[in-house]
Amino acid sequence: MTAVSHEVDLLIVGAGPTGLFAAYYAGFRGMSVAVVDALPEPGGQVTAMYPEKMIFDVAGFPEVRGRDLVAALVKQAGQYDPAYLLGRPATELSDVDGGLLVEVGDGAVRAGAVLVTAGIGEFTPRPLPAGGDWVGRGVVHFIPELAVHSGHDVVVVGGGDSAFDWALALHPVARSVTLVHRRTRFRAHPGLVSKVEDLGVPLITPAEVVEMRGDETGLHEVEIELGGEQRRVLPAQTVVAALGFTADLGPIEKWGLDLEKRAILVDSTMRTSRPRVYAAGDVAAYPGKVKLIATGFGEAATAVNNIAVALNPDAHLFPGHSSNMS
Numbered sequence: 001m002t003a004v005s006h007e008v009d010l011l012i013v014g015a016g017p018t019g020l021f022a023a024y025y026a027g028f029r030g031m032s033v034a035v036v037d038a039l040p041e042p043g044g045q046v047t048a049m050y051p052e053k054m055i056f057d058v059a060g061f062p063e064v065r066g067r068d069l070v071a072a073l074v075k076q077a078g079q080y081d082p083a084y085l086l087g088r089p090a091t092e093l094s095d096v097d098g099g100l101l102v103e104v105g106d107g108a109v110r111a112g113a114v115l116v117t118a119g120i121g122e123f124t125p126r127p128l129p130a131g132g133d134w135v136g137r138g139v140v141h142f143i144p145e146l147a148v149h150s151g152h153d154v155v156v157v158g159g160g161d162s163a164f165d166w167a168l169a170l171h172p173v174a175r176s177v178t179l180v181h182r183r184t185r186f187r188a189h190p191g192l193v194s195k196v197e198d199l200g201v202p203l204i205t206p207a208e209v210v211e212m213r214g215d216e217t218g219l220h221e222v223e224i225e226l227g228g229e230q231r232r233v234l235p236a237q238t239v240v241a242a243l244g245f246t247a248d249l250g251p252i253e254k255w256g257l258d259l260e261k262r263a264i265l266v267d268s269t270m271r272t273s274r275p276r277v278y279a280a281g282d283v284a285a286y287p288g289k290v291k292l293i294a295t296g297f298g299e300a301a302t303a304v305n306n307i308a309v310a311l312n313p314d315a316h317l318f319p320g321h322s323s324n325m326s
């Protein structure tokens with residue numbers, strides 16, 4: 001059996017908005033917490049797919065940029081110092097005397113309860129066929145920090161919203177941005193396409209990246225094939241492969257939880273069919289479910305307060321008002 005690296009009251013599986021808010025709430029309820037995520041950064045779908053987009057339907061914020069919301073959630077949870085186990089997928093779940101054991105990458109976490117906030121599952125970026133060896137050495141799927149690409153010639157590959165979002169976000173920091181798409185039509189919202197066009201970003205279609213060249217210092221240029229086998233070379237230190245993601249609940253589907261359409265069935269306390277395992281956020285299913293950040297926050301609070309009672313039957317379900325705590 002894998003060595004236990006952490007022992008906590010609550011293990012949260014998924015560091016998206018729901019898991020991060022649950023980490024705050026569990027700390028507020030006096031629990032020790034670990035948060036595991038397969039991705040190297042917290043923030044779930046927000047960080048992976050739309051960190052630069054404005055969000056308009058989070059309570060209390062008329063508008064908030066995705067990355068700022070995630071930073072605020074991390075700060076809020078940080079008051080109680082949860083242990084983050086990032087870049088590690090949660091794989092196996094087993095019962096151990098009076099608790100649960102979850103394998104996370106090369107270690108294992110023993111917890112009194114598990115809250116699954118795994119969203120739509122683990123994301124796997126759709127690969128850029130010519131990008132193989134260059135992933136992490138010039139080819140990226142996520143951009144956690146725009147400044148890293150400052151002064152670069154950037155080629156964005158893709159025709160959906162995220163390709164155009166990245167073109168917009170990178171334009172102020174990059175030396176040049178060019179968008180390459182294999183079709184002449186874009187899936188992205190026409191308003192977004194116009195914004196990028198207005199900035200003068202060249203949109204090259206139909207075209208595919210067929211070769212990448214560089215040396216040990218990194219990527220220098222890409223060769224694209226235009227219709228009719230015509231080729232062109234573009235300078236590029238960064239290629240953003242914005243070809244979308246596949247998402248998969250993967251190992252969690254084998255945890256013996258009742259599922260419905262790749263989501264976990266819960267009752268009104270957010271409890272699953274397995275004792276001490278709860279679910280909240282996009283991954284949780286019940287009649288009338290609406291998958292939004294706002295609903296995930298409410299479900300996180302419901303789950304954690306019910307977990308507090310499950311772990312300690314003398315605890316109150318109602319946590320008291322945070323405004324009364326100094």
Ligand SMILES: Cc1cc2nc3c(=O)[nH]c(=O)nc-3n(C[C@H](O)[C@H](O)[C@H](O)COP(=O)(O)OP(=O)(O)OC[C@H]3O[C@@H](n4cnc5c(N)ncnc54)[C@H](O)[C@@H]3O)c2cc1C
Pocket residue numbers: 013014015016017018019036037038039043044045046049050054055056057088089090091117118119120121122123249250251252280281282283291292293294296
């Ligand atoms: C382009 C786009 C725009 C959106 N705009 C809005 C909006 O304006 N307003 C709004 O309310 N919602 C919006 N949403 C939806 C919103 O992002 C989701 O509802 C929200 O992210 C759900 O949060 P979550 O924490 O439940 O799950 P997620 O954000 O999906 O996070 C789940 C996390 O769990 C991790 N994970 C999964 N499986 C494992 C495992 N086995 N081990 C370890 N980690 C695992 C994943 O890596 C991920 O980080 C948008 C979504 C998209 C794609």
